[in-house]
Amino acid sequence: MMLGASINHRPSEQARTQPAAVLEEFVAAVTGDDAVRAEAARSLLVERFGIDWLIDASAVVANFEMMTRLADATGARMRPDQIDAAAPIRAALGLDAFPSARR
Amino acid sequence: MAVRPDLVAAQAAAWRHVTSPGASWSAVERAAIAQTAIAALDDTDPLPPWVSPTTAGRATSGDGLLTEVVIDAVYRIARHASSLTDAWYQAQLDRGLDPVAYVEMVGVVVAVAAVDGFFRAAGLQRPPLPAAVVGQPTGQHPPVESATLNWVPVAVPADRTAAVVQGLSAAPEEWDNVARLHAAQYIPVDEMGELGWTRGTLSRSDMELVAARLSAARECFY
Numbered sequence: 001m002m003l004g005a006s007i008n009h010r011p012s013e014q015a016r017t018q019p020a021a022v023l024e025e026f027v028a029a030v031t032g033d034d035a036v037r038a039e040a041a042r043s044l045l046v047e048r049f050g051i052d053w054l055i056d057a058s059a060v061v062a063n064f065e066m067m068t069r070l071a072d073a074t075g076a077r078m079r080p081d082q083i084d085a086a087a088p089i090r091a092a093l094g095l096d097a098f099p100s101a102r103r
Numbered sequence: 104m105a106v107r108p109d110l111v112a113a114q115a116a117a118w119r120h121v122t123s124p125g126a127s128w129s130a131v132e133r134a135a136i137a138q139t140a141i142a143a144l145d146d147t148d149p150l151p152p153w154v155s156p157t158t159a160g161r162a163t164s165g166d167g168l169l170t171e172v173v174i175d176a177v178y179r180i181a182r183h184a185s186s187l188t189d190a191w192y193q194a195q196l197d198r199g200l201d202p203v204a205y206v207e208m209v210g211v212v213v214a215v216a217a218v219d220g221f222f223r224a225a226g227l228q229r230p231p232l233p234a235a236v237v238g239q240p241t242g243q244h245p246p247v248e249s250a251t252l253n254w255v256p257v258a259v260p261a262d263r264t265a266a267v268v269q270g271l272s273a274a275p276e277e278w279d280n281v282a283r284l285h286a287a288q289y290i291p292v293d294e295m296g297e298l299g300w301t302r303g304t305l306s307r308s309d310m311e312l313v314a315a316r317l318s319a320a321r322e323c324f325y
């Protein structure tokens with residue numbers, strides 16, 4: 001059922017352009033304290049991709065506002081093999097310096 | 104701005120859920136936890152992680168309904184989750200917080216963070232919490248045990264699933280609420296392996312980009 005839904009929901013033509021920079025600015029702006037920057041980022045997202053993108057990008061933001069707190073408040077740890085496998089990317093991104101680093 | 108009906112429904116269900124009786128907390132207590140979390144998220148002059156609202160003399164909506172340890176823990180989770188440590192968690196238990204009740208409390212806070220997060224990101228006005236449903240805690244909990252992958256107790260058997268999935272398993276109704284929100288906000292849990300899944304807007308890689316940037320902004324190692 002859900003697989004069928006996914007097949008029927010192909011990315012739009014707009015979605016096949018490069019939205020990464022717009023989405024990165026959107027997340028940075030709406031998680032910051034600058035209301036003017038946040039409104040500009042929303043406007044750019046809508047202008048480039050449409051209002052449904054603002055809704056769905058905001059929904060993903062909401063999901064990870066939820067899941068990051070869930071992980072950190074329950075002391076979630078990755079398995080040792082996952083920790084080992086992610087060592088290079090952790091080092092590249094500086095993730096080991098996060099206060100929430102549990103290894 | 105028209106919000107998807109499935110997302111509206113999940114958010115409305117979450118708001119009803121956090122103001123209804125749970126297994127460890129009454130409806131009134133859960134609503135007070137939710138209001139305390141909202142106040143923390145709305146705080147325009149947030150306290151640093153090492154200062155608690157009760158020691159700072161901040162009045163909160165939980166006053167008179169929740170103990171100080173609960174008010175302080177809710178504020179800290181809502182506002183500074185990445186700063187939490189195993190020692191901090193143990194200190195909450197030492198201050199009298201029951202470990203299974205803690206898990207349910209976390210479920211309420213994270214649901215609030217989700218609904219608030221959507222409206223904050225979209226620049227829309229967050230709907231108010233509904234009035235609390237009259238009701239006492241059910242006292243019904245699954246058998247739990249210690250876990251290797253979480254510092255909270257989890258439903259038996261421990262460590263058979265990912266830590267973030269089993270984290271709320273001691274309070275299964277909270278996980279059900281999170282799963283409903285997860286499906287509407289991001290991807291249904293049973294579609295996680297479908298890398299081409301999309302609603303027709305963001306591609307899966309776009310969603311993962313947003314997820315990664317948000318997680319980095321919140322300094323979430325997991």
